[in-house]
Amino acid sequence: MSSIAYENGFFWKTLWNLSQNAALKAKRKNPNVLMTADVVHIPDLTIRQEPGATEMTHKFMLKGVPEVLRMKLMDANHKPRPSLDYVIIIEGNSRRGKTDGNGELKESIPPNAKTGKLTFAAAGAVDKTGKPIPGRPKTQVMMLQLGNLNPISEVSGLKARLTNLGCYKGPIDENLDDRTKRAISAFQSKKGLPVTGVADDATKALLQKVHGH
Secondary structure (H helix, E strand, O other): OHHHHHHOOOOHHHHHOOHHHHHHHHHHOOOOOOOOOOOOOOOOOOOOOOOOOOOOOOOOOOOOOOEEEEEEOEOOOOOEOOOOEEEEEEOOEEEEEEOOOOOEEEEEEOOOOOEEEEEEEOOOOEOOOOOEOOOOOOEEEEEEEOOOOOOOOOHHHHHHHHHHOOOOOOOOOOOOOHHHHHHHHHHHHHOOOOOOOOOOHHHHHHHHHHHOO
């Protein structure tokens, strides 16, 4: 919703709270997670006037700009990676940062940003005896597709979240195949849920909670 609003000259809350978008709001519940076929009502822009003294400089701030990207970096055991140095590139703009004590990063990005790249030190891989495995990459690169997360009610939404949590590797589509069911089972096993391979309400709720959206 933030990218749609930004590209049409609105603050996202203005569109999200319109009565014409009430049905969409009730269906999706999260303004950051929409489907391609969702219809968003966008009204005509109206001119707003603000009084100001002449021969003086006046500063105006556009609401909702920039947007904030939040991510949590974890190791293979789903443990947070605090104080981890990283380099992030968003739409060609590069900057360095460090995760906080919970392994989280927070970066300001344009509301309509579509792509990015995150580079950080790879977690040290060890064998069953705890010894480091030689030859493993020293850095890890994560390509970011911003604004592409579908609702969890869709199979593609399930797959995307399972992928981000390291439970699934494969195409992000609407095909509920055996690979997807195994990924659901893997998540259920890790989180102490009944292992059924079926994304029931409890599984979806916990997946959404762990993932963050």
